Amino acid sequence: MQVLRGMVDILPAEARRWQWIEAVFRETASRFGYGEIRTPLLEHAELYERSVGDTTDIVQKEMYVFDDRGGRTVALRPEGTAGVVRAFVEHKLYGRETLPLKLFYMGPMFRYERPQSGRQRQFHQFGVEALGSDDPFLDAEIISLAWFFLQSIGLDTVELHLGSIGCPGCRLRYRERLIRHLLPHRDELCEDCRRRLDTNPLRILDCKIDGDKPFVRSAPTILDDLCDDCKTHFTQVQTALDALGVPYTIDPHLARGLDYYTKTVFEFIDTRIGAKSTVLAGGRYNGLVKELGGPDLPGIGFAAGVERLMLLLEKKAVPSGAAAAFDVVVSGFGTGQDVAWKLLFALREAGVRAEWSFDQKKLKAVLRDADRAGARYVVLVGDDETVRGEVTLKDLKSGEQTTFSQETLVERLKTLLS
């Protein structure tokens, strides 16, 4: 029996690193006033068709979709925003809570992709969503939350790329100008992009084949076509980031893949890896709440890929996952077993990381195993110690061995280990 292709087990040493990064994210999000939301991992597949988009690769090629025992077509969530917005609409949170409602989530997502380093079929995201406000200060807050989080975990080599893709009106104007610019080069475009020229010319800027061709790179940018409202919004986001000293680069070609984005878009890109690697990305989606059946309320959010963050952190010193699981091993022999057993729990209650010597080993084996497991001390209670109400404490580092009253054990070990 083997784990499924593209999925991994996280063993205890690695799990401690995950606990650490999750705690940092939870704490940063809380400090910024974001409360946790947990939505189910399974949803009606239609939710993602309507939000992520039924023509996207995610929905068409990568989503885990199947019929449940009740005949519903369900999907394992491929991303976190749709579920959060669905919950916002379903529970009418816009009427119950102060807006903007600020939420964060963390957990597994599923996409059937070709597995590679940092990309698994079950992967994990940290994300935030703020619903119900179009205030540019909210954009700046979300971006700075991401920035502070990445700084907190020690990822100080990421660069923030910032852009705006305007509102639907801006995009319509830009689309026409872009087509006018690209039309003379139609024959130089790849087959996909020739089709995109009619359907979705903005995607040509992203194309792996054509994106770097000179006539594409010299294309007009949407920043020139922003309406007054979108232009002011974008300027205010920048001013608010400047005030906090959050550094960024304006990236006029930033075009997030999902159709629901509006206005502000941003990506944090790691600069050490050869290929451009996005570790966190997000943007405004002012049309999504309405699209999913709610009132016409704006929203903004981001998501970060945890596996990718962990991969980048491997090169950095992070809280070690290799520490021994316990400092003390307790062992009882003959009539000393019951006393030793009770002392074990007294130690644990006092916060000492103590372990039992399971499977009634001989003294020599107890000492050897304790040493191998990285413990510093062994507590021994044999027949002699039991009669005298004593314990023997062995320091595995110095080899020193002392015998003293059972009652002083907890205090002594607490002092020795502190």
Next chain:
Amino acid sequence: MQVLRGMVDILPAEARRWQWIEAVFRETASRFGYGEIRTPLLEHAELYERSVGDTTDIVQKEMYVFDDRGGRTVALRPEGTAGVVRAFVEHKLYGRETLPLKLFYMGPMFRYERPQSGRQRQFHQFGVEALGSDDPFLDAEIISLAWFFLQSIGLDTVELHLGSIGCPGCRLRYRERLIRHLLPHRDELCEDCRRRLDTNPLRILDCKIDGDKPFVRSAPTILDDLCDDCKTHFTQVQTALDALGVPYTIDPHLARGLDYYTKTVFEFIDTRIGAKSTVLAGGRYNGLVKELGGPDLPGIGFAAGVERLMLLLEKKAVPSGAAAAFDVVVSGFGTGQDVAWKLLFALREAGVRAEWSFDQKKLKAVLRDADRAGARYVVLVGDDETVRGEVTLKDLKSGEQTTFSQETLVERLKTLLS
């Protein structure tokens, strides 16, 4: 768009209660030397057919099974033990780690059942598994871990039921004796149990229809048929629990549903609810590691249902999820906006739970919304304050309003809120 039937959204106030109970479990397990393991939510369906059993209701009627895009028959995990044991075998942890290897997990499980209070189709479990030792002290440790955890969260009305179902040898002897006892009552049994009399007579003791009939209740118990090894083991578990003062009731009819259990079995049952409600259950499974392709190593574990725990805790005072998300609202007017924005982040950096007044409201609306949201103070920076390098602080409780230097704001608020 609605959430799937049998699944629920956990909104922020409730999520805080989940964070709390998870932290208590994580801390208790760590104190006992259990390290976290995270296995995927999807596995080959065959894993559960071979561990949980392909004739069980779980596998036959409740498991979410489907073919993935690569044609593999996969299942959303219906329980946690199989995945952990699979990982133990696949990574050959028995050769790499000191045994017993002590692991805990927490996370979602999936069963397609009729939804009811405390039972969802996506539900959550806390669990532990200890692999590689048959020491009765390990049974006692695991049971006392469960006991300490339930005490820590305040569930002091649960009762521990303890039993042994012996090894396969004991069960064979008992099976024959049970059949001899029940055969004269064959016609009084329900249709299912008449069939069970041939296939699996132990399940008759569990039957909802026949289980309480006098001739079933007077049936011999397996405790009388335990071999010397199983008898000694069971006695030693009790002695070790007695030493710790963990109270229990011997339940000779305790028969855990899964086939892989051996020797010790136990359940924690809540006594306040009318119907018997199991909140945590477990036992030894000495044959499972081998069944899943590993060496012949013993194991023991338990799992607790988080939804059920939360339901029982609703009646108890637990850390409130209703606290306001922030204590201070910061608002800037005119030229004061930039200064106010910077002060907001200085407050957050100092650990003060501060929120921005989004959407440029008028002063009256800022004060009203801050009060509604449960904040205590509002920080205001207008044109006048900006010129003089000051801020105005309004106490929403007393109505008092003071103006002072911007530089002292962080310290003042920290003092006021501490």
